[in-house]
Amino acid sequence: MNYYSLNGASPKVTFKEAAIKGQAPDKGLYFPEFLPRVEADLIRNIESLPEAEIAFRIIRPYVGAAIPEAVLFDIVSQTVNFPFPLQTVTDNIASLELFHGPTLAFKDVGARFMSRCLGYFLGDEQKEVTVLVATSGDTGGAVASGFYGVEGVNVVILYPKGRVSPVQEQQLTAMGKNIAALEVDGSFDDCQRMVKQAFTDADIHAKRFLTSANSINVARWLPQQFYYFFAYKQWKEKTGAPVVVVPSGNFGNICAGLLAKATGLPLGHFIAACNANDVVPSFLQTGNWQPQKAVATLSNAMDVGDPSNFVRIMELFDQQFPKLKDQLSAVSISDADTIATIQKVYRKTGYTLDPHGAVAYKALEDYQQTHPDAKGLFLETAHPVKFPEAVKRATGVDIEIPGSLRELMLQPKQAVAMAPDYTVFKEYLVNG
Numbered sequence: 169m170n171y172y173s174l175n176g177a178s179p180k181v182t183f184k185e186a187a188i189k190g191q192a193p194d195k196g197l198y199f200p201e202f203l204p205r206v207e208a209d210l211i212r213n214i215e216s217l218p219e220a221e222i223a224f225r226i227i228r229p230y231v232g233a234a235i236p237e238a239v240l241f242d243i244v245s246q247t248v249n250f251p252f253p254l255q256t257v258t259d260n261i262a263s264l265e266l267f268h269g270p271t272l273a274f275k276d277v278g279a280r281f282m283s284r285c286l287g288y289f290l291g292d293e294q295k296e297v298t299v300l301v302a303t304s305g306d307t308g309g310a311v312a313s314g315f316y317g318v319e320g321v322n323v324v325i326l327y328p329k330g331r332v333s334p335v336q337e338q339q340l341t342a343m344g345k346n347i348a349a350l351e352v353d354g355s356f357d358d359c360q361r362m363v364k365q366a367f368t369d370a371d372i373h374a375k376r377f378l379t380s381a382n383s384i385n386v387a388r389w390l391p392q393q394f395y396y397f398f399a400y401k402q403w404k405e406k407t408g409a410p411v412v413v414v415p416s417g418n419f420g421n422i423c424a425g426l427l428a429k430a431t432g433l434p435l436g437h438f439i440a441a442c443n444a445n446d447v448v449p450s451f452l453q454t455g456n457w458q459p460q461k462a463v464a465t466l467s468n469a470m471d472v473g474d475p476s477n478f479v480r481i482m483e484l485f486d487q488q489f490p491k492l493k494d495q496l497s498a499v500s501i502s503d504a505d506t507i508a509t510i511q512k513v514y515r516k517t518g519y520t521l522d523p524h525g526a527v528a529y530k531a532l533e534d535y536q537q538t539h540p541d542a543k544g545l546f547l548e549t550a551h552p553v554k555f556p557e558a559v560k561r562a563t564g565v566d567i568e569i570p571g572s573l574r575e576l577m578l579q580p581k582q583a584v585a586m587a588p589d590y591t592v593f594k595e596y597l598v599n600g
């Protein structure tokens with residue numbers, strides 16, 4: 169499989185080059201040259217197939233000859249070695265729990281897959297790689313955990329000061345070893361801007377070999393398709409395709425879901441559930457793309473004012489706005505509704521949502537008001553323990569920290585404070 173740049177001014181590359189480079193030299197995102205059809209027997213027999221086999225068969229055409237099949241099978245087996253349960257919440261709503269990985273965030277899958285691919289690609293090269301990543305919350309922890317101790321890889325994580333939860337902050341600052349955290353006195357968009365600029369800076373490239381672990385990297389983006397196949401495997405009524413609601417920030421996850429559907433997975437209508445950062449809902453209404461400054465919300469991993477993966481969604485629909493609107497709707501849910509939803513669902517069903525899942529749940533419930541026969545599922549992308557204040561405010565309940573996190577919570581925080589200033593960041597990368 170080859171990948172082309174959506175900016176159209178860089179040569180095509182293999183999966184290996186796309187995974188190592190992250191972004192194309194013309195600053196475009198890489199996109200697969202053709203869309204492989206999902207094998208019909210995979211859909212037919214999905215209920216009897218193990219997760220690792222499903223994942224392997226989905227990702228294999230995208231990787232192509234870049235990784236031998238036996239190695240790739242090992243990589244996906246390690247990537248998906250935890251459960252992805254679809255839990256019934258009400259008669260017509262189910263929750264696909266994606267928070268059972270090591271950092272309790274759905275981003276674990278992409279980070280685990282990417283780090284293992286990169287480890288394989290760098291195996292016989294004598295160079296050190298710096299993975300640069302901006303995080304609005306969960307990416308940092310998942311990347312830190314995925315890359316921790318990987319030889320030849322240094323990770324530099326930028327996160328917005330005071331805008332990530334204590335558990336999230338601990339997950340990205342307490343690892344040490346090859347993981348460095350920069351606490352930026354600004355927003356996620358500032359962090360992302362600094363990272364993007366670094367990628368185009370020749371002075372830095374002369375000193376360090378940089379790659380990105382944001383969801384723009386194909387090795388992080390593409391394995392997110394697995395979730396949708398795992399959901400379908402557990403969706404009992406195979407005659408009615410479920411409405412799928414995805415809490416969205418940078419739009420990588422939902423783009424992977426739309427890709428899975430476009431290549432043959434029988435899913436219903438897609439809804440992008442956003443918080444107050446409503447660039448995409450406005451775009452679908454008006455047709456005008458108006459990036460904004462990100463505003464802070466309770467669902468902080470979705471505080472994105474200029475969602476970078478949306479260009480891939482446009483490409484998936486051949487840049488045709490009507491086609492896109494037919495398949496996808498997008499809504500913006502307020503913090504007040506987020507809290508009210510956590511509270512209501514907890515009281516009615518005993519199910520505890522995290523703020524991101526609550527945004528999605530509310531979007532699904534609203535959709536069902538106008539489509540009363542629609543059954544659906546939403547992606548529960550983070551464990552509620554990562555947002556203890558919001559959950560306690562809504563339910564009155566303190567959630568217990570799982571054993572796997574308790575030890576990490578006791579480790580000292582190690583972060584470098586930094587102004588949202590590119591020259592300071594550059595100095596750090598070149599000399600620090």
Ligand SMILES: *Cc1c(COP(=O)(O)O)cnc(C)c1O
Binds near residue numbers: 275307416
């Ligand atoms: C990253 C994240 C999202 C948003 O995913 P995108 O792919 O950026 O749209 C939603 N929920 C949680 C918990 C996340 O960490």
